[in-house]
Amino acid sequence: MGKGILIEGVGKRYGTGDTAVDALKSVNMHVAPGEVVGLIGPSGSGKTTLLKCLGAVIEPTAGRMVLGDQVIYDKGWRIPDLRALRRDRIGFVFQAPYLIPFLDVTDNVALLPMLAGVPNAEARKRANELLKALDIEHRARAMPSQLSGGEQQRVAIARGLVNRPPVILADEPTAPLDSERALTVIRILNDMARRFETAVIVVTHDEKIIPTFKRIYHIRDGVTHEEAGEGRAFQ
Amino acid sequence: MISLAGRDILNAWGKFVFTGIGLGLLIGVTLTMAGVYRGMVDDGKALLDNSGADLWVVQQDTLGPYAESSSINDDLYRSILAMPGVAEAANVTYLTMQVRQGRRDVRAMVVGVVAGSPGKPGWPPYLVAGRQITRSHYEAVADIAAGFRLGERIQVRRNHYTVVGLTRRMVSSSGDPMVFIPLKDAQEAQFLKDNDAVLQQRRRTAENPSLNRPGVPGLLDAVIASQSNNPYVNAVLVRIRPGYSAEEIARPIRRWQRLTAYTRSQMEEILIGKLIATSSKQIGMFLVILAIVSAAIVAFIIYTLTMDKIREIAVLKLIGTRNRTIAAMIMQQAIALGVIGFVVGKITATFAAPLFPKYVLLMPLDTVAGFFAVLMICVLASLIAIRMALKVDPAEAIGG
Ligand SMILES: Nc1ncnc2c1ncn2[C@@H]1O[C@H](COP(=O)(O)OP(=O)(O)OP(=O)(O)O)[C@@H](O)[C@H]1O
Ligand SMILES: [Mg+2]
Numbered sequence: 301m302g303k304g305i306l307i308e309g310v311g312k313r314y315g316t317g318d319t320a321v322d323a324l325k326s327v328n329m330h331v332a333p334g335e336v337v338g339l340i341g342p343s344g345s346g347k348t349t350l351l352k353c354l355g356a357v358i359e360p361t362a363g364r365m366v367l368g369d370q371v372i373y374d375k376g377w378r379i380p381d382l383r384a385l386r387r388d389r390i391g392f393v394f395q396a397p398y399l400i401p402f403l404d405v406t407d408n409v410a411l412l413p414m415l416a417g418v419p420n421a422e423a424r425k426r427a428n429e430l431l432k433a434l435d436i437e438h439r440a441r442a443m444p445s446q447l448s449g450g451e452q453q454r455v456a457i458a459r460g461l462v463n464r465p466p467v468i469l470a471d472e473p474t475a476p477l478d479s480e481r482a483l484t485v486i487r488i489l490n491d492m493a494r495r496f497e498t499a500v501i502v503v504t505h506d507e508k509i510i511p512t513f514k515r516i517y518h519i520r521d522g523v524t525h526e527e528a529g530e531g532r533a534f535q
Numbered sequence: 536m537i538s539l540a541g542r543d544i545l546n547a548w549g550k551f552v553f554t555g556i557g558l559g560l561l562i563g564v565t566l567t568m569a570g571v572y573r574g575m576v577d578d579g580k581a582l583l584d585n586s587g588a589d590l591w592v593v594q595q596d597t598l599g600p601y602a603e604s605s606s607i608n609d610d611l612y613r614s615i616l617a618m619p620g621v622a623e624a625a626n627v628t629y630l631t632m633q634v635r636q637g638r639r640d641v642r643a644m645v646v647g648v649v650a651g652s653p654g655k656p657g658w659p660p661y662l663v664a665g666r667q668i669t670r671s672h673y674e675a676v677a678d679i680a681a682g683f684r685l686g687e688r689i690q691v692r693r694n695h696y697t698v699v700g701l702t703r704r705m706v707s708s709s710g711d712p713m714v715f716i717p718l719k720d721a722q723e724a725q726f727l728k729d730n731d732a733v734l735q736q737r738r739r740t741a742e743n744p745s746l747n748r749p750g751v752p753g754l755l756d757a758v759i760a761s762q763s764n765n766p767y768v769n770a771v772l773v774r775i776r777p778g779y780s781a782e783e784i785a786r787p788i789r790r791w792q793r794l795t796a797y798t799r800s801q802m803e804e805i806l807i808g809k810l811i812a813t814s815s816k817q818i819g820m821f822l823v824i825l826a827i828v829s830a831a832i833v834a835f836i837i838y839t840l841t842m843d844k845i846r847e848i849a850v851l852k853l854i855g856t857r858n859r860t861i862a863a864m865i866m867q868q869a870i871a872l873g874v875i876g877f878v879v880g881k882i883t884a885t886f887a888a889p890l891f892p893k894y895v896l897l898m899p900l901d902t903v904a905g906f907f908a909v910l911m912i913c914v915l916a917s918l919i920a921i922r923m924a925l926k927v928d929p930a931e932a933i934g935g
Contacts, residue, residue, distance in 0.1 A: 352930060357853060357929060357930045357933070358930045383852065383856070386853065386854065386855045387854065388855070392854070396933070398846075398850045398933060399850075400847050400850060400851070402539075402545075402546035402547070403537075403542055410537075412854055412855070415536070415856055415857075415860070420536070
């Protein structure tokens with residue numbers, strides 16, 4: 301994978317003319333393979349906007365983005381199939397769970413490997429392993445509407461990780477979780493990063509998990525500043 | 536890969552099945568409509584088949600005897616019978632009228648057939664109960680659809696008849712059951728006036744000096760006698776010997792007897808092309824409207840079902856689902872809806888058909904054609920929803 305994530309001078313302007321909003325002005329970030337970095341900033345500072353740009357959900361209006369050794373954006377998309385990029389190379393944990401209401405928990409997670417062509421049984425096996433790690437496997441046959449908010453969020457996290465993508469973007473993944481489970485999520489992200497050389501960005505407000513990052517980016521008014529974190533180990 | 540369409544249906548099967556049943560009732564009406572048309576055509580063909588004739592001889596320049604009134608002399612059949620190639624020729628009368636039984640009235644086509652010669656053209660080819668007419672007066676054979684029973688007394692005009700036999704599927708082209716009575720009675724029934732009118736006419740004739748001349752005894756009686764009998768029939772039904780074609784017999788009849796003769800195929804052309812043409816156009820119009828309404832409803836349902844899922848479709852796109860997969864999901868649901876609707880519709884039509892007063896014929900070929908039409912409509916209807924689904928911007932589905 302080489303470089304992990306590299307973001308240079310990325311900007312995003314919503315709308316045009318008088319109503320234009322510069323959500324991102326100049327964002328510069330670097331996440332190495334195997335690294336988990338935190339992204340923190342006040343509400344409305346552009347955190348979600350940045351993850352959406354990086355996740356090819358919306359198009360930036362300036363700058364350059366590199367995933368692995370491939371330039372994906374340079375004043376315009378540089379790859380033809382953004383959906384395949386999202387499916388195969390980016391694990392996205394959205395700020396809200398957005399589960400598919402007509403699929404049960406297992407299949408909500410297993411759908412991703414299935415979409416990538418993995419046979420059903422194998423996909424479900426992978427899904428169940430993750431659900432077990434996230435302590436939600438006892439609800440595997442339940443429908444999303446039967447789960448609590450925190451349970452739904454854990455299913456959404458499992459879905460973001462199940463394809464073992466080289467990049468994981470998590471937008472406040474632990475917000476609805478108790479501190480023990482929040483730390484479990486962070487541990488799983490760190491494990492994945494280490495084992496599969498994944499580059500992970502975690503947006504968070506969560507005081508309990510901020511100390512776990514070795515490096516943290518602060519974002520304010522669409523501009524990022526890097527600082528060292530405590531990098532406190534778990535155990 | 537799992538079936539997204541199937542999972543969505545299973546998750547909300549109640550909504551789906553009810554929608555399918557609603558659509559099915561509409562499809563049922565459409566299939567029944569087609570069956571009504573087929574029934575009309577089949578009634579016409581049954582009428583021709585059951586008459587047992589190869590050739591219909593009627594009054595010159597008329598489309599008789601079913602589509603227009605026709606009147607020819609009742610002794611013409613003899614000269615036709617004498618022609619080479621003619622196996623049988625029989626007088627027949629047709630008159631649609633009310634037949635009374637007890638306190639109720641049945642609209643029926645009263646057919647006059649030559650008494651005592653079953654098997655001749657015009658006679659019912661088979662009975663489901665009882666026997667054929669054997670006496671030349673006051674016996675009747677009725678179609679089962681008229682609701683009469685063996686041994687019942689029925690009234691045609693002033694005369695009473697005993698039902699001695701029952702037939703099945705002997706109906707006029709407009710679906711009225713047939714009642715067979717002896718020809719003489721039928722001729723009289725066509726002509727018969729009530730007692731008052733008879734008396735009046737006799738008095739008028741007697742008062743007419745040119746018909747009641749004192750010097751010519753017997754003239755008045757002869758005039759009155761000729762006034763009160765009816766030497767006309769509606770048609771002569773002809774059966775042809777093997778080896779002769781209907782057309783080669785028809786030609787001399789047309790030329791020498793100054794009559795019109797129709798072959799079986801011409802008769803069919805008259806019945807289906809002229810007699811029931813307006814009705815069938817009417818039904819065709821209904822079919823077109825029903826098809827359009829069904830299509831609009833399917834399109835609307837599929838559109839609404841897709842609208843309800845717009846959020847999920849956006850999420851599916853976000854996690855990388857291909858357009859093809861999303862389109863297939865919507866189209867499969869449309870087709871599933873169509874299949875449920877069709878099954879419900881077919882069952883509805885099958886159970887409803889016998890309840891109709893006229894014959895409803897559900898042809899397997901129409902069913903198959905209907906099935907493919909429904910599938911076509913569903914596929915086309917889903918295209919609108921698919922277009923909308925593919926235009927959804929995934930970014931709009933997720934907030935910040
Ligand atoms: N679709 C949009 N159109 C216009 N402006 C938008 C849009 N989405 C976000 N914004 C604006 O961009 C800015 C950054 O929004 P963003 O969602 O990235 O904030 P955030 O850092 O994720 O905040 P929070 O912590 O509350 O989730 C905000 O001022 C927001 O109002
Ligand atoms: Mg946000």
